[in-house]
Amino acid sequence: MWRYIVRRLLALPILLFGISLLIFAMLQFLSPYERASLYVSDIPKRQGDMEALIRKYGLDRPLYEQYLRWVGNVVKGDLGFSKRGKRPVSEAIAHLFPATLELTLWSGIPIIWIGISLGVLSAVHQNRWIDQVTRVFAIVGWSFPTFVFGLLLLMIFYAKLGWFPAGRLSEWAAQVVQSDAFRAYTGMNTVDALLNGRLDVFVDALRHIVLPAITLSYLSWALILRVTRSSMLETLRQDYVTTARAKGLSEREVVNRHAKPNALLPVVTIGGLNLIMLLNGVVITETIFNYRGMGWFFADAALHLDVITILGFTLFNAVILVLGNLAVDVLYAVIDPRVRLT
Amino acid sequence: MKLARQFVRNPTSLLGLLLLLMFIVVALFAPLIAPPKPNQRDPYLIPKDGFAVEPKPPNAKHPFGTTEGQYDLFYGVVWGTRTAFKVGVIITFCTVAIGLSVGSIAAYRGGWVDEIIMRVVEVFMAFPFLLAALTMSAVLQARLGRGIITGMIALILFGWTTYARLIRADILTVKERDFVLAARAMGAGDLRILLRHIIPNAIFPTMVAASMDIGSYVLSFAALSFLGLGAEIGYADWGQLISFARNWIPALAKHWHIVVFPGMAILLFVLAWNLIGDALRDILDPRLRGARG
Numbered sequence: 001m002w003r004y005i006v007r008r009l010l011a012l013p014i015l016l017f018g019i020s021l022l023i024f025a026m027l028q029f030l031s032p033y034e035r036a037s038l039y040v041s042d043i044p045k046r047q048g049d050m051e052a053l054i055r056k057y058g059l060d061r062p063l064y065e066q067y068l069r070w071v072g073n074v075v076k077g078d079l080g081f082s083k084r085g086k087r088p089v090s091e092a093i094a095h096l097f098p099a100t101l102e103l104t105l106w107s108g109i110p111i112i113w114i115g116i117s118l119g120v121l122s123a124v125h126q127n128r129w130i131d132q133v134t135r136v137f138a139i140v141g142w143s144f145p146t147f148v149f150g151l152l153l154l155m156i157f158y159a160k161l162g163w164f165p166a167g168r169l170s171e172w173a174a175q176v177v178q179s180d181a182f183r184a185y186t187g188m189n190t191v192d193a194l195l196n197g198r199l200d201v202f203v204d205a206l207r208h209i210v211l212p213a214i215t216l217s218y219l220s221w222a223l224i225l226r227v228t229r230s231s232m233l234e235t236l237r238q239d240y241v242t243t244a245r246a247k248g249l250s251e252r253e254v255v256n257r258h259a260k261p262n263a264l265l266p267v268v269t270i271g272g273l274n275l276i277m278l279l280n281g282v283v284i285t286e287t288i289f290n291y292r293g294m295g296w297f298f299a300d301a302a303l304h305l306d307v308i309t310i311l312g313f314t315l316f317n318a319v320i321l322v323l324g325n326l327a328v329d330v331l332y333a334v335i336d337p338r339v340r341l342t
Numbered sequence: 343m344k345l346a347r348q349f350v351r352n353p354t355s356l357l358g359l360l361l362l363l364m365f366i367v368v369a370l371f372a373p374l375i376a377p378p379k380p381n382q383r384d385p386y387l388i389p390k391d392g393f394a395v396e397p398k399p400p401n402a403k404h405p406f407g408t409t410e411g412q413y414d415l416f417y418g419v420v421w422g423t424r425t426a427f428k429v430g431v432i433i434t435f436c437t438v439a440i441g442l443s444v445g446s447i448a449a450y451r452g453g454w455v456d457e458i459i460m461r462v463v464e465v466f467m468a469f470p471f472l473l474a475a476l477t478m479s480a481v482l483q484a485r486l487g488r489g490i491i492t493g494m495i496a497l498i499l500f501g502w503t504t505y506a507r508l509i510r511a512d513i514l515t516v517k518e519r520d521f522v523l524a525a526r527a528m529g530a531g532d533l534r535i536l537l538r539h540i541i542p543n544a545i546f547p548t549m550v551a552a553s554m555d556i557g558s559y560v561l562s563f564a565a566l567s568f569l570g571l572g573a574e575i576g577y578a579d580w581g582q583l584i585s586f587a588r589n590w591i592p593a594l595a596k597h598w599h600i601v602v603f604p605g606m607a608i609l610l611f612v613l614a615w616n617l618i619g620d621a622l623r624d625i626l627d628p629r630l631r632g633a634r635g
Binding site: 147287288 | 461592
């Protein structure tokens with residue numbers, strides 16, 4: 001197993017180098033004037049100052065020199081200056097990341113729980129009505145564009161019924177959170193509210209997060225449901241399951257103790273795909289619900305063609321995805337001995 | 343023939359087929375269903391009825407109502423069907439063409455060529471697809487301005503990798519078969535072996551996967567358009583039609599039609615492809631055969 005993990009770790013720097021090259025190539029679509037935002041907060045108006053700036057940061061130098069200078073900055077955590085955010089890109093990421101993490105965590109728990117239970121249920125009752133219903137649900141869910149789904153939720157539960165609000169906090173709650181008495185431990189409103197003992201703020205934050213969390217997660221439910229179902233069906237036909245039945249075990253024990261642990265292995269492998277869907281999904285979800293996190297900011301910057309900002313965000317997301325995939329592979333090797341041998 | 347019969351007997355795939363046929367008919371007869379004005383320069387640009395900002399509910403003149411800026415939703419949805427097919431088919435064709443060439447070179451050459459190509463593929467796959475396409479589209483639009491071409495290039499640039507991997511894996515298995523050896527023994531050249539013997543025997547799984555991806559490419563393109571990085575304003579495109587609803591969220595109870603009509607068009611289009619793809623996968627995947635009673 002260690003050889004497998006070490007081999008994966010050795011491939012990591014090559015992959016990161018490739019990612020940086022691709023981002024750097026996209027940067028070359030910008031003129032040297034625009035690329036100056038990589039190093040300074042505002043671009044001078046006077047012609048001569050601009051030339052001096054370009055010379056100072058070597059924006060007219062050969063490409064490899066520019067690349068080395070840029071990568072040096074990126075490694076130090078400096079991704080340039082965001083026009084839309086009016087602050088350094090890395091600062092914007094650090095500021096907005098907790099909000100997005102909070103949304104992802106609140107949608108992640110139901111994803112795994114609902115997806116797996118429905119998938120198992122569907123497989124155990126193959127071709128019965130419950131199987132048909134969950135399968136239709138999964139395939140319609142899989143085809144539903146996130147932005148249409150989110151807008152329909154808003155139409156029904158916000159505009160029509162008024163049950164759930166949009167945004168991240170109500171005004172009064174936002175004032176509480178920003179006051180000095182309230183300590184921001186994590187930047188995640190629901191967690192901070194509990195740590196500060198403000199149950200009213202917690203409830204308010206939770207009400208704001210319900211609809212976006214559902215919107216963000218239903219795609220993943222559909223995916224996990226399908227994978228769990230087909231893997232469970234395959235497992236239930238294996239000889240050892242028949243043996244367990246022949247031993248006279250109850251059907252519940254057969255399913256829960258014998259079939260389920262093995263059937264859930266492939267579900268781990270789609271962890272990476274799930275992460276992709278979440279990273280893609282937050283952009284649209286946060287935009288629709290006006291939930292101010294990384295995704296919302298990314299969409300806003302993209303709409304205003306603030307290329308420096310979105311390239312910084314994309315680089316950050318790619319690194320998250322690479323590390324996430326690595327974690328999934330290592331986890332899979334740990335729980336499934338068959339992978340280690342190959 | 344057996345495949346076709348299995349296909350029609352299954353209610354879900356039949357539904358998918360009918361939906362797809364409906365969209366094809368709408369796309370083909372768009373000029374008859376929603377005739378453009380005689381003086382219209384480009385039929386893909388949706389006619390505006392006045393300049394009022396607020397959307398109008400469905401009425402006799404506009405069966406689906408109008409959206410923000412008085413764009414006729416019915417016209418937009420009908421001509422948007424053509425855009426959807428155009429975008430889906432072109433993107434799929436280009437991604438498959440690139441993936442096929444890159445994947446077959448990697449698999450056939452092997453060695454360090456394969457190693458380098460697969461590393462490059464991994465780099466492209468390291469990006470979350472939609473985010474990468476969004477970024478690339480913004481980078482291109484900063485240079486070229488708005489238009490459906492930028493979104494399409496962006497999706498193609500990050501979409502080909504899946505097919506490159508698929509075709510590579512399939513060629514690697516076909517390459518070792520006896521008939522390839524026979525062809526080589528008879529003195530056939532590299533290119534001839536690859537084009538005449540290997541690719542025709544390895545391409546089928548990729549083609550099936552690709553044709554079913556048309557729906558998801560249309561979905562991704564609609565997402566780009568929805569976020570304002572797709573077609574120019576007023577172009578008949580479903581994603582953009584829905585994006586007009588973004589300013590009316592508190593009033594959606596009243597203006598339901600600006601989400602529901604274009605939203606249903608996308609949903610049904612993608613659903614049609616997914617229903618067919620799902621049935622096809624079940625029929626072609628021998629491991630699942632007999633799993634359905």
